[in-house]
Amino acid sequence: MTLRFGIILALAALVVASLSIGAASLWSGGFDAAWLIAVSRFPRTAAALLTGAGLALAGVIMQQSVQNRLVEPGLTGTPEAATLGLLAVTLIAPGIVIFGKMTIAAASALAGTFGFLALSRFVPRHDPMLLPLVGIIYGGILGAVGLWFAWNADLLQFVGIAMLGDFSGVMQGRYELLWIIAALSGVLFLIADRITILGLGEDYARSLGLNYFQTQMLGLVIVAITVAVVVVTVGSMPFVGLIVPNLISRWRGDNIRANLWVVALTGAALVLASDILGRVVRYPYEIPAATIFAVFGAAVFLWLLYAPPRRKPQLDGNRRKPLLGRDRRKPQMDSNRKGAA
């Protein structure tokens, strides 16, 4: 209970901070506070929360689908495909309204991700590292094509800035696509158990009666749409999909249904905290949230790689699977682990 309470309290504090901190002063006359919050602060806060939650959840799905904890949603060629779409719009119709731009880039990102899914059917499944590797190569090729176009049109800097996750341009009318993430999260909560089974591997999953391919497809489509929407709205946010699921899994185990909300809220809180920090560090100028998160994320990632495991794996005799998605037991390994270490 304290955990749930703590996360929600921290999130609430961050939301209040985010609503009150910004380049324009909220209370000193110049602006109508309600208007400013409605036009700028609330959209920015919501965008950070949705991005964080969406990418963290996408990370869970990816890692379960390919049974590899070091996989990121960014490894499916999706960000690169989205960039290609953005570039195409910028070159062909630079004057198009921003919402149109986002829709075209999202469509292109989806197309890119389906390309990856099509490719993945030919990848042998016995080695889980193969798929992420194929993803890296595929993304690299798409990225190279984009880079070539950008280089020729002198848009390298444009691409660099568009790809760097940054909430400074977010406001009413510029982020609404992100609400798709909320809908996708709803779907994800419905199929959470299937995603858990997915993580057991194809043979187990099939013997448990799961339509493996269909479930994996559904999961990856959710990932694709989430990443596409984030990339075109705020840019790419590295590490979120990588470290948040790993942190939570380390802390609470792998019951997806029990963990989903923790993963979503933690991702949301961390991204919002990065954005707030980015607003404050060089006030009134901005540092992109992705830059802040990358510094933090890299440190956490190294810690995850080198720290000793928090729990013993499932061999633990008195471990009882929680039935209703609530694992309230405190981890009991601490004293043992210290002794062993």
Added chain:
Amino acid sequence: MATRIPTTLACLLLATAAQAEDLTIPTAIGDVTVASGPETIAVLDAAAIDTISALGVTVDAVPAMPPLSYLSDVFETAQPAGSLFEPDFEALAVLGPDLIIAGGRSSTQVEPLSEIAPTIDMTIWGEDMIAQAQDRIAAYGTIFKQEAMAAELSAALDARLADAVAAAEGQGEALILLTNGGNVSAYGDDSRFGWLHSALNLPEAYPDLTAETHGEAVSFEFIAEVNPDWILVIDRAAAIGQDGEAAAATLDNPLVASTTAAQEGQIIYLSSAPLYLAGGGVQSMMLTMDEIIAGFAD
């Protein structure tokens, strides 16, 4: 070839008649001695290409770079010599120029380029851009023996500046913004666009902005809070041709709309390519000042 021979002969005659003398000219890294009247020249900086071609001097090699419409015939006739940042040393060695003029993005290459031919660094940067531009016009005038033309250009630039100062007088404070996709950066009076403030006596809407090559990333809230009377917009993404449209879409939002500049229709979209790529070139500066004079007059 047939036309080439008489020209070469004429050049030889001229060269022997005039005799190249050594000149000391001011450059970005101090005074440098060069021979006057170079025949074949490679110019690796857009601002230098701009000013030198304005003097009626033929440029033989230029870097491959985004199109600058007003310099298109120069770029068509000259041969390519690498990119803005990385000169093509082989092509330059084959060309065997009498003088290489580097600057700005190619200024780091001055030393290696000196191995091929005498190279001068004619970078123009920062607050006193007009003064530097005038220095460059005079220097090029001496090097290429076009003193009269240089004096004319100089006077024209001064006259245009006086017009621009008059147009900007009493108009209020301005904020220079560079848009790049959906993001915005602000530039102060000691930045690459700073001469728009300092030379035109145009007060800064937010005087604390400091020198940053790529400006300071700002939010739309910042623009609303600063509330400038005028906004000068440079669209980085439109260095590919279509000026203004994308920047206008980026700035079309309630926060920018709340500023005096937007309410009074005082947002000036500048042609980004001349300003961004050839800033400091005499034609580029004239063009930008024309746009500003027209903008303030409306």
